[in-house]
Amino acid sequence: MLLNIVHGTESGGFIVVEDTVKYSGREILKCFINAAIKRGEDVHVLGFETSEAELRAGLDSSSGQKIHFHKGHPDPLGWTCKSSVTVQQFNTPDITRLVQNTPHTKAAVLIVDSLSFILRHHQPVVICRSLQELKKVGVVKTIVGLLHSDLHLQGVVKSVCHLANAVISVAPANNEHCGVAKTTRRTKSGKLMQEEEYFDVSEDAALSVKTRTHQPGHVQTEPDKPKADPTSNLTFNLRLSKKEKEAKEKVALPFVFSQEKKSALLRPTPGTGRITYEPDAYDDFDEEDPDDDLDV
């Protein structure tokens, strides 16, 4: 499912890449850029947290014109007037203008690095509204945002994730070089799909999904080793020969009811008693209320 979302075979919309200090999700973000360029789409990057050079590293250098880097990085708040974009410009009209300034032939992808920085400077409500409007206006086909989920209150993270069509949460796997991605996707019909996958990102920002874990918390079992037989070298005998086995099966066990035993016990013998019961006036035969003789 992760591959499908990154390569855009499943419909666009808003995608959140959620990470914590334990594992950075920026590599996945790069995979999104790389995949979009390979599809021939234009990529608009709103970069506040990393420099252009750092994000471009490893990407195909010939793809230069396809990436439109809206530089927010060295000066995201406008302290030194070095940047073309400040965090104040994160609203629908400004972003629409930025995207439409460059003519494209195909649908565009907007990469936001990172939503956490924007959340530090805007109210969550404002951001959610802007994102929703951007989705509706349709200047970009896909919006991909990186969110450091451990820097915000849970409620804020959840409300941003609610807007998303897909949420990818990354975490480290036992092996340090690959990570685990838990992908939750909402289809158009509203159905939720979830999958956990191991992934690895190579130097040139290509994503490879390694093995799939089918259930959350599923532990990979090691390939079966030939099991050592503990009864192989014993000084006494634990096994039965064929003859011994037959003899053993013939023995009737003392407390097992055979058909003969049962019928012998159930046959009525002369001299056995019988119980007869005649109800008297005080007996209560009312099935409806068995307690009506009680003085309550």
Next chain:
Amino acid sequence: MFPELNSILSSSPDSFRSGDFIVLSDRQADASFLIHHYLSFYLRAGCKVCFLGLVQSFSHYSAVSQRLGVSLTQAREKGQLVFLEGLKDSIGVISQEESSQSKLPLSYLRSPGAGLECLFKFVESSVSQNTENEDGEKWGPPVLLIDDLSVLLSLGVSAGAILDFTLYCQATICSELQGNIVILVRREEEDVDDEGSNLLQKGLIHQCSLALHVEGLPTGYCRDIHGQMEVWWRSREDAMYNQRKVFHYKVHDKGASFFARGTSSALL
């Protein structure tokens, strides 16, 4: 400068990676020996150093550095070291008239809500001024050291504003000038639910390329082992990417020794 730590991090004053953002943190222990290590390390490497000493006086750092074989007074006279003495300068900021101090680096003392733009401007100008020594040679890449950043939280600056400040420093010093940053933060006890210091530390770890965390021994006080230090390589260029290793340490009069867990000389 501690040679043992250098070999753990495989760096030396002659060859170290530039563009690094190093976060030092501590909890129930004192990580300031690492600040002294980095101060003497970068001065020996011939870097242009900007030091924001917010918790101790210049003479304190100077006395410790003397023991480690580096003279801060000389470095300051040569123009290699720019030292902001937070303790001394803050009185001036508080007692001065409102109008004259709007551009001072410590203006956050008066208006903590306004952000740390002035402090950043100070850092930016001090790493770009006097980039040559008296022989006309250029200093090495600029380095910013801060001891310690959590003090700003106590003074009323929000964790978000501090993270903005470090982001600007990182953009200017690490990305643009290919220099290094070393920042110390202190963490409250685990059970104290201190939103600010928690957020600050996590935010810094998101930004950094190397995190050193110092803690007391979980088993309690020990005469021969002063605590443990966790090294967390976070730079993707590193072969050790996203690996963590724990070492025990002991701080001596002139230096510190680091050893793998269980290999203290008191045990073997």
